[in-house]
Amino acid sequence: MPGPTRHRRIVALMVPALTGILVATIAVFGFPRPAAAATLTVAQAISTQTGASATVSGYVVGEPTATNTVRFSGFTGDTALAIADSASQTSTGSMLYVQITSTYRSSFGLLSNPTLIGRRLTVTGTLTAYFTHAGLKSPTAMSLGSGSTTSPTATASPTASSTTGTYYAAALGKSGPSLRSALHTITSTGVTKLSYDGVWEALKVTDQDPSNPSNVRLFYSGISRSKTLNGGSSGNWNREHVWPQSHGNFGTSAGPGTDLHHLRPEDVTVNALRGNLDFDNGGSAVSGASGNYADSDSWEPRTAVKGDVARMLFYMAVRYEGDDSFANLEVNNVTGNGSVPYTGKLSTLIAWHQADPPDSAEKSRNQLIYSTYQRNRNPFIDHPEWVASIFG
Numbered sequence: 001m002p003g004p005t006r007h008r009r010i011v012a013l014m015v016p017a018l019t020g021i022l023v024a025t026i027a028v029f030g031f032p033r034p035a036a037a038a039t040l041t042v043a044q045a046i047s048t049q050t051g052a053s054a055t056v057s058g059y060v061v062g063e064p065t066a067t068n069t070v071r072f073s074g075f076t077g078d079t080a081l082a083i084a085d086s087a088s089q090t091s092t093g094s095m096l097y098v099q100i101t102s103t104y105r106s107s108f109g110l111l112s113n114p115t116l117i118g119r120r121l122t123v124t125g126t127l128t129a130y131f132t133h134a135g136l137k138s139p140t141a142m143s144l145g146s147g148s149t150t151s152p153t154a155t156a157s158p159t160a161s162s163t164t165g166t167y168y169a170a171a172l173g174k175s176g177p178s179l180r181s182a183l184h185t186i187t188s189t190g191v192t193k194l195s196y197d198g199v200w201e202a203l204k205v206t207d208q209d210p211s212n213p214s215n216v217r218l219f220y221s222g223i224s225r226s227k228t229l230n231g232g233s234s235g236n237w238n239r240e241h242v243w244p245q246s247h248g249n250f251g252t253s254a255g256p257g258t259d260l261h262h263l264r265p266e267d268v269t270v271n272a273l274r275g276n277l278d279f280d281n282g283g284s285a286v287s288g289a290s291g292n293y294a295d296s297d298s299w300e301p302r303t304a305v306k307g308d309v310a311r312m313l314f315y316m317a318v319r320y321e322g323d324d325s326f327a328n329l330e331v332n333n334v335t336g337n338g339s340v341p342y343t344g345k346l347s348t349l350i351a352w353h354q355a356d357p358p359d360s361a362e363k364s365r366n367q368l369i370y371s372t373y374q375r376n377r378n379p380f381i382d383h384p385e386w387v388a389s390i391f392g
Contacts, residue, residue: 317329
């Protein structure tokens with residue numbers, strides 16, 4: 001019996017020694033630790049509304065106020081913001097609504113911090129619906145800067161080509177009335193409306209003379225004039241409504257009266273000569289605006305902007321369909337329309353559009369209006385082929 005007793009003593013002595021060696025080994029080399037969860041993109045967060053805690057990174061794009069409504073300016077509160085994978089996103093379906101609790105409102109509320117728009121935000125919270133919309137609630141951490149996302153993200157200042165595919169997604173593949181209806185919805189959704197005073201400052205940017213940043217380039221006359229000479233006196237430039245205000249009686253109210261897509265700087269006298277004339281070929285030379293012609297019921301602009309004029313009018317006819325407080329604007333095939341909500345002449349405008357396609361300046365202006373001011377685009381600059389589909 002003495003043998004087994006000796007073996008038990010040896011084992012008893014060895015166990016503490018082996019345990020010590022194992023502990024030392026763990027201390028020196030360690031076991032692999034679980035990897036930290038990857039930061040989610042907004043798209044991933046939208047598809048993962050499970051009530052779990054997660055960290056999401058995206059660009060601040062606006063203030064959600066309802067299930068399908070987001071403010072892009074004129075913020076009203078500090079309790080919520082919307083983030084997206086692109087800083088220029090306007091589709092609410094591609095946004096994550098983030099609740100801002102009292103702890104974070106002074107730093108991340110858009111009413112208090114409107115300059116957050118376009119900046120990347122990384123936030124940790126619960127993935128659950130907010131405003132009956134894909135959201136993140138009860139944040140436990142919020143910080144500016146990029147997180148480690150699992151897929152590439154867009155730059156803060158995308159080019160027009162990188163945004164138009166998403167912007168026009170609901171219109172792609174359609175034609176005729178269906179296309180027109182889709183474009184009306186797209187160009188009317190999430191739009192920021194300027195005041196008439198605000199148009200002054202916007203035109204100084206959208207129509208800046210590329211050769212002289214202190215000047216604007218006048219639309220019909222093509223003259224470069226100091227930005228400071230805006231007003232109503234002779235020698236000043238003022239706000240020309242390419243779609244005449246009287247053709248629908250919309251005046252200067254926020255909406256068609258302040259829509260930058262058809263407002264351009266022009267010499268006060270030349271603007272008065274144009275008045276509310278429709279557009280067509282022919283007439284007598286216009287004094288002070290070389291290359292322009294006018295008769296009793298129509299105006300022919302200089303060749304360099306004929307296509308621009310056509311696309312502005314096509315935009316207005318699609319953007320304003322009478323489902324708001326303004327008239328239903330239409331392009332028809334006559335001149336001398338007076339105070340009715342029509343502007344012509346359609347056949348001439350189509351010919352101008354075809355002869356003078358969108359150039360780089362027109363495309364850049366369209367992008368600037370979208371990204372900086374109104375958050376909507378002129379579809380006939382981005383897709384000239386849609387003119388034939390809608391207007392014949």
